[in-house]
Amino acid sequence: MRKVLIAGNWKMNKTIAEAGQFADEVKDYKIAVNTELAILAPFTQIASLKEVLADTDIKVGAQNVHFEESGAYTGEISVAMLKELGVDYCIVGHSERREYFNETDDTVNKKLKALIAADIKPILCVGEPLKVRENGLFLPYVGGQVISDLEGLQTDDMEKLVIAYEPIWAIGTGKTATPDDAAMICGLIRGIVEAQFGSAVADSIQILYGGSMKPDNASDLLAKMDIDGGLIGGASLKADSFKALADIAAQN
Ligand code: PGA
DSSP states (O other), X not given: OOOEEEEEEOOSOOOHHHHHHHHHHHTTOOOOTTEEEEEEOOHHHHHHHHHHTTTSSOEEEESOOOSSSSSSOTTOOOHHHHHHHTOOEEEESOHHHHHXXXXXXXXXXXXXXXXXXXXXXXXXXXXXXXXXXXXXXXHXXXXXXHHHHTTTOOHHHHTTOEEEEOOGGGTXXXXXOOHHHHHHHHHHHHHHHHHHHOHHHHHHXXXXXXXXXXXXXXXXXXXXXXXXXXXXXXXXXXXXXXXXXXXXXXXX
């Protein structure tokens, strides 16, 4: 049985002090047995979050990493640096990174491999822009991303990976994919994983939905069999709504 993962993507928000306050407000939350919680924070907040949440099962992750081990890459952070901080997860290929920072399927693929080798779980993001949604070609678009991003990965590697379907037109816009739509594409992604890596991997891999998920709409989305959680931006910034999402996840 796949657990439901509620992963808060804080993006470029919160100071260390604000993150500490959030951590204080969630640290006593009792996580249900079927649920996992993670906070994907900016680099500067990871150490203090890990400290405050040390006695909890709330995981802490990063939002980006460089695929090279070390060297002349000013401003970048390596996998070893993340490992030293004890992160559990790292987002890879978020649409904002693809759009504003030239992330390609090739760099995404290299980052996935580097993280998996270090035992940090990547949360691979895929999803189509509005234009592709409108022209109806979103299935081949998202399918193509999945195939390119996972190229060269082995069956064992897939146990350490989470995939998030995030239609770009739904991120931060208040527009959500309908539960049927989101589940259909998460199902397509699962089908691609099955074709490439077999049914055991497809059955166990967590596939999340992301894009304006909040306590109001989470229940209908998480009720879908192929949606195993949420990658949540705006609604993860307040401890109350993060806990409300965790409560909803526990009921699914
Ligand atoms: P949102 O962001 O929940 O604010 O739409 C989701 C994401 O970008 O991961």
